[in-house]
Amino acid sequence: MNIVGQQVLSDPGGIMTVEWVAEGGDVISVRLESSPDDLGVDAAVAKAKALMVQVATFGDVESDRADEPDVIGSPAVESLRSARSAKDTGTLEEQLDEGLKNSFPASDPLSATGSSITTGRAGSPDTDT
Structure with missing residues (x-):
């Protein structure tokens, strides 16, 4: 599916x-409760993407998976499941922030670089030779 449009x-x-909006006209919508801490459009898009990843990865309801003892996830998956079941919003926010930082390195303002090489001379050139 190719995405041809996005709006917030x-x-x-x-x-x-x-x-x-996809090429065929399909639309994916994510509704988010906005809070005073939200930064705006970019934060909403990042949060919606993270939510879609969670839905795709953990789409099954927790109670449905309890019947399947052979389903074992990685330690990261298990910690996320336990944080979700305990409704530990602090841990979930930390995991979301960590995931966003790892997935958007180009948008990290600390990764911006600049040249420290000067282009001019400190003194006037000596023309008496």
Whole structure:
């Protein structure tokens, strides 16, 4: 599926909707509760992408998986599941922040670089030779 469009809508009630439109006209929408800590459009898009990854990875309801004792995940998956079941929002936010930092290195302002080489001379050139 190729995404051909993206838009972020903000309702006065504090709901942000991120929509992606595919070539065939299919639309994917993610509705987010907006909070005062949200930074805006970029943060909403990043949060919606992270939520879609969670849905794709952990789409099964926790109670459905309890019947399957042979389903074993990695330690990272198990820690996320335990944080979700305990409703530990602090741990979930830390994991989300860590995942976003790892997936968007180009948008990290600390990775910006600049040249420290000067292009001019400190003194005037000596023309008496």
